[in-house]
Amino acid sequence: MVLPENEWSTKLSSEMHTVSFSEEKKEQLVLELRKALREKSDRRSPVSEGLWHGFCMKLFEFWNGTTEIPLAAGVLVGFIIVVGVGGLVSDFLLVDPSTALLLLQTGTETVRTFNQGVSVL
């Protein structure tokens, strides 16, 4: 027989009852939290620290919440990619004035030819 809906809460409670922290883990957790609370009280920050600190914290929280790559490693990898790819692409990105002029002229010629064709039609 399918479990009736009005018994779901009781049934779920009884099924989940065995899921709990062990006493050691609870003690460990309490110790860590106490330490965190103590540290927080010790360095209770002045309000002036506020904005920048808050922004950094949010940034770190976002990073840590969405990736599993440490921030330092991420920055390093990004830097290496930029340096590596930059070296390869730099030749294409460099603009020589005479080449640029030539490209511009060719472009203009093409457009002119196209326009002439359109006006003939």
Next chain:
Amino acid sequence: MSRGSLAERLKAGDEDAVTELVECYSDRLLRVAALIVRDVHLAEDMVQESLFDAVTHIHQFRGDSSIYTWLYTILVRRCRKQLKKKFWNMLSFWPKERFDGIEDSHGSPERDVEDTLDRTQLRDAVAKLPARHREVIALYYYEQMSIEEVADVTGEPVGTIKSRLYRARKSLQEILGRRDTNGSAGKRVEHETIF
């Protein structure tokens, strides 16, 4: 001891309040997290991180809601973030019996198969629902929160929660019905066991 005073004591840096916080909430938070993320060990991490966040950001708790609702809000956000890491989740290949490592102080070695089947019937069924449905089922049925409280915790409108709960309920009924048909033959469908 009222909940409000617990928050005040934490704000004042009272370390005994931390013990009270852990004693009162850690197991309940763990069970909800386990239902949402479907992995007890991961759920333990989620709860530890959530409690850590709560303690270190207690000054941000304005007291508009109860500390109970606030804690669940932090936990649900944490669980959502964890579930968003889909790529990593895909790589991890969860073993299917996630609750087996947990000590069962109420069980006996001679527990028969039927009893075991019955014992995890609902949580196994909940585990098959999509994440957002698991959230509302855990909060509404396990925590027995009102729809408004679930809406507060999840940050969704009441109407959304109502419709989500309706769909979750229907899916759960279907799963339980299907499981009942399979279970009547005394067989557990292996791939359906997620916890």
